[in-house]
Structure formats: structure tokens, C-alpha cells
Amino acid sequence: MTLLMPLLMVALSFVPLWLSTLNDGVVKNIAVIDNTGIYAPLLKSTDLYRFQIINDAQQGEYQSKIGKDLFAILQITEDLSRNSQAVTILSEKQTPQELRTMVESALNEKVMEQRLDDLSRQGNVNAEAISEVRSIIEAGSDISVKTMKWGDDGTVSESSTEIATIIGMVFTILIYMFILMYGNMVMQAVLEEKKSRVVEVMVSSVKPVNLLVGKITGIGLVGITQLIIWGVLTGVLFTSLSLFIASPQQAPGAVPAEMSSFDTEGIMKAVLSVNWFEIIVYFLLFFVGGYILYASIFAMFASAVDSEEDTSQFMMPVTLIIMFAFFAGFYSVGNPDGPLAFWGSLIPFTSPIVMMVRLPFGIPLWEKLLSLVLLYGTFILISFFAAKIYRVGILMYGKKPSVKEMIKWVKYK
Amino acid sequence: MYLETTNVVKQYANHLALNKVSIRVPKGTVFGLLGPNGAGKTTLIRIITRITAPDSGEVLINGRPSKSDDVFNIGYLPEERGLYKKMKVGEQAMYLAQLRGLSKADAHRELMVWFRRFDIANWYNRKVEELSKGMQQKVQFISTVIHNPDLLIFDEPFSGFDPVNAEMIKNEMLRLKAEGKTIILSTHNMESVEALCDNIALIHRSQVVLQGKVFDIRREHRTNIFRFRLRDSDFSFEHPSFTLVSKEPYHEFTDIRVRKQPEVATNELAKLIFDKFDVVAYDEEIPTMNDVFIETVSS
Numbered sequence: 001m002t003l004l005m006p007l008l009m010v011a012l013s014f015v016p017l018w019l020s021t022l023n024d025g026v027v028k029n030i031a032v033i034d035n036t037g038i039y040a041p042l043l044k045s046t047d048l049y050r051f052q053i054i055n056d057a058q059q060g061e062y063q064s065k066i067g068k069d070l071f072a073i074l075q076i077t078e079d080l081s082r083n084s085q086a087v088t089i090l091s092e093k094q095t096p097q098e099l100r101t102m103v104e105s106a107l108n109e110k111v112m113e114q115r116l117d118d119l120s121r122q123g124n125v126n127a128e129a130i131s132e133v134r135s136i137i138e139a140g141s142d143i144s145v146k147t148m149k150w151g152d153d154g155t156v157s158e159s160s161t162e163i164a165t166i167i168g169m170v171f172t173i174l175i176y177m178f179i180l181m182y183g184n185m186v187m188q189a190v191l192e193e194k195k196s197r198v199v200e201v202m203v204s205s206v207k208p209v210n211l212l213v214g215k216i217t218g219i220g221l222v223g224i225t226q227l228i229i230w231g232v233l234t235g236v237l238f239t240s241l242s243l244f245i246a247s248p249q250q251a252p253g254a255v256p257a258e259m260s261s262f263d264t265e266g267i268m269k270a271v272l273s274v275n276w277f278e279i280i281v282y283f284l285l286f287f288v289g290g291y292i293l294y295a296s297i298f299a300m301f302a303s304a305v306d307s308e309e310d311t312s313q314f315m316m317p318v319t320l321i322i323m324f325a326f327f328a329g330f331y332s333v334g335n336p337d338g339p340l341a342f343w344g345s346l347i348p349f350t351s352p353i354v355m356m357v358r359l360p361f362g363i364p365l366w367e368k369l370l371s372l373v374l375l376y377g378t379f380i381l382i383s384f385f386a387a388k389i390y391r392v393g394i395l396m397y398g399k400k401p402s403v404k405e406m407i408k409w410v411k412y413k
Numbered sequence: 414m415y416l417e418t419t420n421v422v423k424q425y426a427n428h429l430a431l432n433k434v435s436i437r438v439p440k441g442t443v444f445g446l447l448g449p450n451g452a453g454k455t456t457l458i459r460i461i462t463r464i465t466a467p468d469s470g471e472v473l474i475n476g477r478p479s480k481s482d483d484v485f486n487i488g489y490l491p492e493e494r495g496l497y498k499k500m501k502v503g504e505q506a507m508y509l510a511q512l513r514g515l516s517k518a519d520a521h522r523e524l525m526v527w528f529r530r531f532d533i534a535n536w537y538n539r540k541v542e543e544l545s546k547g548m549q550q551k552v553q554f555i556s557t558v559i560h561n562p563d564l565l566i567f568d569e570p571f572s573g574f575d576p577v578n579a580e581m582i583k584n585e586m587l588r589l590k591a592e593g594k595t596i597i598l599s600t601h602n603m604e605s606v607e608a609l610c611d612n613i614a615l616i617h618r619s620q621v622v623l624q625g626k627v628f629d630i631r632r633e634h635r636t637n638i639f640r641f642r643l644r645d646s647d648f649s650f651e652h653p654s655f656t657l658v659s660k661e662p663y664h665e666f667t668d669i670r671v672r673k674q675p676e677v678a679t680n681e682l683a684k685l686i687f688d689k690f691d692v693v694a695y696d697e698e699i700p701t702m703n704d705v706f707i708e709t710v711s712s
Contacts, residue, residue, distance in 0.1 A: 201491060395464065408426050
């Protein structure tokens with residue numbers, strides 16, 4: 001174990017990274033409308049994305065295909081060297097960061113070239129021109145692709161890949177933290193009751209199963225209470241902040257000059273365009289499922305041993321799975337529809353964590369429902385066995401049992 | 414019979430913890446559950462308290478099979494016992510009492526009665542971790558009896574108590590018995606068995622090897638040894654009715670122990686000795702429970 005540990009740690013961070021680079025074999029078609037005709041040929045198709053040049057007239061026809069065999073429409077309306085904002089991706093799902101980066105870097109390169117060409121066309125190169133070259137190179141990456149979402153009701157709204165990514169990451173970290181934290185709290189509580197031997201007094205009045213269910217429910221509710229407090233505070237803070245920024249005239253001087261150069265209003269808009277209600281409902285559903293699943297496992301192992309030191313052998317694999325899920329979630333952000341993200345969000349042991357990354361990018365309802373059904377089914381099954389083992393384990397002292405012995409306990413009357 | 418178990422069997426992975434154990438506990442008596450460590454006493458108690466279920470056999474309470482509600486009518490003080498360390502004494506006792514079906518008001522009233530009886534009313538707001546082991550034991554004893562159950566099970570109740578407090582617990586047990594409660598006492602302290610128990614069952618290697626009234630059992634184990642204290646300086650007397658077991662001086666007296674032949678009447682033996690010696694005292698040596706225990710377990 002001592003020698004394997006570093007190997008495991010490395011594997012843990014690299015395996016999901018490698019898995020995230022696999023593509024799902026489904027090529028995403030992207031229609032390109034380039035009114036300038038300069039940029040479209042630069043977009044090279046890859047294994048994952050195929051670019052297809054269409055003209056303005058076809059736009060309507062292609063728009064109706066979005067979400068079916070077309071992933072997105074990329075529209076460039078003006079010469080980007082003059083207006084760096086004139087590029088938009090319209091898609092049904094949230095545009096993955098990966099695609100955006102790819103498009104931006106291709107465009108950036110061309111725009112830089114264009115600007116340098118313009119400069120050289122002006123004739124003699126003087127000091128002024130050199131400083132301009134410098135600024136062109138510095139500004140090299142000012143192309144920013146606007147991403148638009150094609151809503152269910154046919155409306156088009158501005159969306160933000162960054163916001164989706166940030167929200168996904170925040171919720172992933174939250175759910176990972178809470179599952180681990182409150183799962184551990186359950187483990188500590190079980191251990192403490194066993195160590196202090198109060199458990200024998202307790203089970204002479206209540207059924208062990210009720211004791212376990214009560215403990216998991218109680219600690220779970222503490223978790224949810226804490227989440228609600230955090231949620232409400234964040235909401236209040238955000239709302240007051242957005243009000244403050246949205247009306248700078250009313251509070252002159254309060255907003256520093258540099259702040260206004262940010263597109264704060266745009267960010268606010270994008271944040272508000274996120275379907276918070278859906279995300280929070282799913283977050284709670286997945287938190288409850290994931291928490292009960294892991295808390296049952298933690299309680300099961302804690303009940304079987306006498307002291308904290310003995311738990312490590314059993315806890316290690318469980319912790320590794322949770323950490324794997326965390327890394328898988330982390331790396332899925334760039335490609336939230338890839339196979340790692342897809343399977344990670346379906347398999348019950350990783351789904352609560354990985355699903356959080358995918359939610360803001362918009363995924364089909366059936367995937368969410370299937371994932372929930374699998375998760376809840378698994379926790380019912382696992383907690384059934386956990387309760388059986390817990391019932392026997394809390395009254396067993398002495399030798400640390402093997403997994404084989406614990407399986408035998410399930411059959412005890 | 415208040416409590417009966419009939420042919421209770423419990424099998425764990427690699428060993429048989431109880432092998433057809435049947436005990437009978439009459440109402441309003443103290444029943445000693447004896448046996449060496451690992452004999453299966455705790456398992457039997459856990460079956461009676463419905464913590465675990467037997468593989469086969471039954472537990473009868475008042476003649477009918479026990480049901481889950483019966484736990485409210487049992488007070489169980491486990492051998493390995495503890496309390497929630499961070500909780501306050503009063504809160505914890507209240508919690509345990511309510512867990513056993515008492516209303517808040519009843520629990521509080523009962524608790525106060527017991528706290529006053531044990532003279533610990535001023536502990537109510539102290540944390541358990543601040544108490545000494547003996548003090549914790551008192552709280553545990555109270556939370557065992559607070560819901561006024563008809564069946565009380567004490568597993569090694571005297572461990573951790575000083576002699577004064579042990580005596581107090583002993584008196585409480587006798588008082589509970591006088592109130593008509595049925596008590597099961599599991600202990601290795603044979604003196605307290607003799608002092609408290611009406612009946613006992615001795616479990617050895619997962620089986621009941623001895624069961625009955627304490628005095629009957631002791632009498633059954635008598636070895637026909639009689640003790641005489643003589644005012645004589647020596648004892649040299651041989652007779653086919655008895656054999657001398659031991660002889661030692663005690664101050665100005667001589668103590669002798671003789672084993673009489675089973676067919677010889679006690680009176681005859683006494684007459685023989687009384688005729689020849691100046692007898693100050695004499696009695697039959699009835700084995701203590703300690704002797705019975707050791708003899709039964711080591712044979």
C-alpha cells in the first residue's frame with residue numbers, strides 16, 4: 001500500500017484526464033456563415049467537429065436543424081480585424097469551451113495577420129508603426145466569440161461558456177465537499193457511539209436500522225440547512241451587488257473607473273440567464289442521493305471496526321472513487337458531452353459529482369432521469385446491505401473483520 | 414414465570430454462541446445469569462432484549478412470545494456501557510427515558526426522584542465527560558430504571574463502584590425486587606449472587622449446565638464435609654463413619670473438617686464426636702457459589 005500510493009495518486013489524476021480526451025465518435029457538425037469570406041476556410045475540421053460553409057440564404061433552413069444533425073451555427077458578420085465582436089456561435093446546448101477555444105485561436109491568428117498586413121500596406125515603417133505592431137501583437141487575442149443558446153421555445157439568448165463552466169465547477173466542488181464532509185461526519189458519529197459503547201444502550205431501545213436511518217437523516221438535514229444558508233446568502237449578496245452595479249449613476253463615484261471597463265452587465269445577464277431553479281433542484285436531488293449512498297457506505301465500514309485507525313483500509317477505496325469522480329468532473333468541463341462525462345454522470349458512484357459539471361451545459365432530460373433512477377436504486381440497495389452489516393458490526397468488538405466476514409454478517413438473523 | 418427462553422440457538426460465523434438454552438425466571442425474583450467469559454451470557458441477554466434474534470427457539474414474556482414493544486418494558490444495563498460524552502447529564506437521561514416511551518413530563522418527574530435518591534440533583538447541567546467513572550455508572554443505572562420497567566437486566570452492575578456505592582446499588586436492586594420487578598443479574602461476583610439471587614442459571618460452553626434455586630444448588634453440591642471447633646488441643650480419633658480431611662489449631666481451639674460416609678446420618682456423626690470431645694461449634698460445610706462455579710466449570 002505504501003508503495004502503491006504514489007502510483008495511485010498519479011493514476012487518479014491522469015486516468016480521468018486521458019479519458020476526457022477520448023471522443024464519443026459522434027462528429028459535431030457546425031455550419032459556418034461567413035459574410036466576409038475571409039475566415040471560413042481557416043476552420044479545419046477535426047475528429048470532433050466538422051465545419052461546413054453555408055451562405056446567408058440557408059441560415060433559416062439550417063437553424064431548424066440545430067439540435068438534430070447540426071450542433072451549431074457559427075456566424076461571422078464583419079471583418080474581425082475591425083470589429084472583433086462580430087462572431088457568434090448559436091447552438092442548442094451550451095457551447096463547450098473546447099470548441100470555442102479552437103475557433104478563437106484560428107480567428108485570432110488570421111486577424112493578427114490581417115492587422116499586420118494593413119500596417120505594412122501603409123508604407124514606410126517608422127517608430128510609430130513599430131509601436132503599433134507591438135500593440136497588435138499584444139492585442140492578438142482580442143477575438144471573443146459570442147455564444148448564443150437556441151432555447152426550447154425558439155428564442156435565442158446570449159449564453160456564456162465561462163459562466164456555465166464556473167457554475168459547473170462550483171457545484172461540482174460543493175457536492176464533492178459536502179458528500180465527503182457529511183459522509184465523514186456520519187462515520188465519526190458511528191465510530192464515537194461504538195467507541196463509547198453507548199450504542200449498546202441505544203439499541204436496547206431502538207432498532208439499529210432506525211438508529212442508522214436517524215443518524216443519516218439528521219446529519220443530512222444539517223448539510224441541507226448549511227447549503228440553504230449558503231445559497232440564500234450568496235443570492236442576497238449577488239442581487240445586491242448586481243443592483244449596485246446596474247445603477248452606477250445613482251451612486252456616483254462608488255464604482256471605481258476600472259470596474260466599468262468590465263462587461264459587468266453582460267456577466268450579470270449571463271448569470272441570470274442560467275436556469276438556476278433547475279440546477280438547484282437537480283443539485284439537491286443528486287446531493288441527497290450521493291450523500292445517502294456514501295454515508296451508508298461510511299457507516300457500514302465504521303460500524304465494523306473499533307477505532308479510527310482501522311477505518312483507513314476500508315475508506316481508502318471509497319475515497320479514491322470519490323476523488324476519481326471529482327477529477328472526472330473537473331476534466332469533463334472542456335467536453336461536457338464526451339464519453340467520460342456521459343458515463344461518469346450515469347454511474348451512480350460518480351454521477352452526483354460529474355453531473356454537476358454537465359448540468360449548466362444543458363443535457364437531455366432522459367439522461368438526468370436515468371442517472372437519478374440509477375443513483376437512487378443503488379443507494380436503496382447499498383443502504384439495505386449497509387444496515388444489515390451495521391446492525392451486526394456495532395456490537396462486535398475485537399478483531400477487525402475481513403470483507404468476507406462482513407458479507408457473512410448480512411445473513412445473520 | 415415472568416420470562417422464559419425455550420431452546421434458544423444462536424450460531425455465529427465460526428462458533429455456536431448458544432446451544433438450546435432454556436431458562437425460567439419467576440416473577441418478582443432476582444435471577445443470576447452466571448458463566449465464564451465467552452460462555453454466551455451477553456448473547457442470551459441481547460436476545461432477550463431483542464437486540465439480536467435467535468436462529469431458533471423462543472423468548473416468552475408472561476407466557477406469550479415477546480414482541481417489539483416489550484423493549485419499553487425492559488431496562489438493560491450492559492456490561493460495556495457508555496454515554497454520549499458531550500451531552501449534559503440531565504439532557505441525556507431525559508433523552509434515554511423518552512426513547513423508552515416516557516413523556517417529557519413523566520421523564521422529568523422520574524428523573525428528579527432518582528436524582529434526589531442518589532443525591533446527584535446538582536449534576537443535571539454537567540457534561541458527562543466531566544464525571545468520574547463511578548458517577549457515570551450512577552447516571553447509567555438511573556437511565557436503566559427510569560422508565561419503571563417490569564424486567565431489569567444488569568450486566569456486571571457493580572464494576573466501577575466503590576463499596577459504598579456498590580452497597581447502594583445492591584439495596585436499590587432489592588427495593589426494585591420488593592416492588593415486584595423481575596431482575597436478571599449477570600456477574601462474576603459470587604458473593605453478590607448469594608446475597609441477591611433467588612435462582613441462577615450457569616452457562617458454560619454455550620449451554621445451560623446448572624439451573625435452580627441458589628440454596629438448592631449449593632446443597633446439591635455439598636460434599637458431606639462437617640466442621641467442628643473443639644476446645645481440645647488435639648484430635649486423634651478414627652472411626653469407619655468418617656475420614657479426617659484437615660486439622661488445624663485456631664487460638665486455643667482446634668478446627669477439624671471430616672467427611673462422613675454418605676450412609677451415615679448426620680446425627681450419628683455428631684454423637685460420635687460430641688461423646689469424645691468438647692465441641693464449641695459445628696456445622697455442615699455447604700459450598701459457596703464460588704465453589705460451585707469453579708467445580709462445575711473446571712470439571
